[in-house]
Amino acid sequence: MWLRNIQISNFRNFSHFELEFSPTLNLFEGGNAQGKTNLLEAIYCLGRGTSFRTSTDQIMIKWNRDTLYLSGEGEIEGNFHKYEFSLSRDSGKIRRVNSHKVSIGNTSYWLWMVVFSARDIRIIQAGPGYRRNFLDELLFFTSPGFSHIRFSFNKVLSQRNALLGLAGEKGGIEDKNIEVWDSQFLELGSKIIYLRLMILRKLESIFCDIYRELTGLNRSCQFIYSCSFFKEKNNNYSIEDIKEIFSSQLKKIRSKELKYRVSLIGPHRDDFKIIVSGIDQRIFGSQGEQKIASIALRLAEVALVREIKKEQPIVLLDDVTSDLDPPRERFLLEALKGKGQIFLTTVDLSRFYPEFLSDSLIFHIENGKVFTHGKR
């Protein structure tokens, strides 16, 4: 999987230009706030139809323009497809693959990209939503049908919450009205939890190996799914098991849900713990340990996609190595180099060892303009 070229118009601080990429290593070099990350974002947006930085799409349109446009050729399983993305202030975003409109949620034409950035530390230290999103993102790509399950679940959840929100008002709400949503809520919710348990187990063993190599320390690593309605120890449930417990717990907390007027249990309330040598990294990990764990987690993601899809994901590194010590930086780069396409931003090219830079294509970015420096 790789992106051969890109054409960019009116994206953030860029006006209009085209670039040809290398299937191996592409380096974006330049000072701060010149547009390096914007270029990564444009690449991601073309392959996926969303940004990895913002949930406000409009902000990607150049300030004095109405429409942004991206296009490029991406390779999946040996075939090139033409990708297009446009976003206008008036009519929203349109994604096309080979000139056919494709919905943003249609994962079969996603160019899979794994972004390494300084923000990744939030997956380790911030609220459960970041970890849920991390797992679900991985499932979008590795589990066909997951995007539909997740999308439908979110709809059922917001309908159910809207209904619960009416509790306490005039006649209150009748049980039969909630039950109408419960069957879909249980069905979809149980599938999501089951798929998360499965992917988490696979991710855990890969993470362990990577963590040991990255730190040089022989530590035990564990991922524990914290479900809102069953005990942490039980990570070996089947879908039927989950559904049964979910269903009986849902009945038990009905009165509580009516009191708080919100859906209190389900995959939207779940989390997972990253335990290293018995220590929960979220609560007790140092800043440095959390950083290492976040990098190991991204590397595990790359390895897992490779294993399941038999494809190399495209890797985007957003100035992520600058605060790593040299041996770990080297480990990270070597784990990625020579295995698929990489886009890397950096302020300082000289920090990389010469063998790493060999056979790379270098771009210099300055004030929204991109200059191709050619091959090393």
Add this chain to the structure above:
Amino acid sequence: MYSIRALDNLIARLTRLPGVGERTARRLAFHILKQPDEEAIHLADAIKTVKEKVKRCSICNNFCENDPCSICKDERRDRTTICVVEEPQDVLLFERIREYHGLYHVLGGSISPLKGVNPEDLAIEPLLNRLKNGNIKEVILATDPDTEGEATAIYISRLLHPLKIKVTRLAHGLPAGGDLEFADEITLTHALKGRREI
């Protein structure tokens, strides 16, 4: 600020239409303004006439010019089967595939607490009344294959359960999470033929 009040008024009204943004509304308004007078008057008349002449059928809740509608009056149709749909457009879809010869019932939407649509806001009570005379042998629940359509089908099927009438749901294979409108004729035919009892 520069403005022409009558034109602004038209633009504001057009933006209330589904799928019409500010820019499209402006384009349509200027187009109407540039047309010959009679063109614009015909359009206005057509809108007026449709509102005056088209009513809801008192039996099936579909749109019609004469109440009851031509489908409800048609003695050649199978009067033992009712196909329950969300919107009048859905009746057109089923009529187009020419595979269904029974009667219809238009609910007028689907249950959605988010949009403030409760079961009592839909034509469910009139449906139950139609079933009381005992002639109906099967009710096909053909609400949309999305979460709201599914919830509506579940709600109705629970109400019909004690009545001992066969209740069926369109087979899957329809575009998941979608709108019946997006199903092509072949898919809809399959969904109808493969309907299952629920």
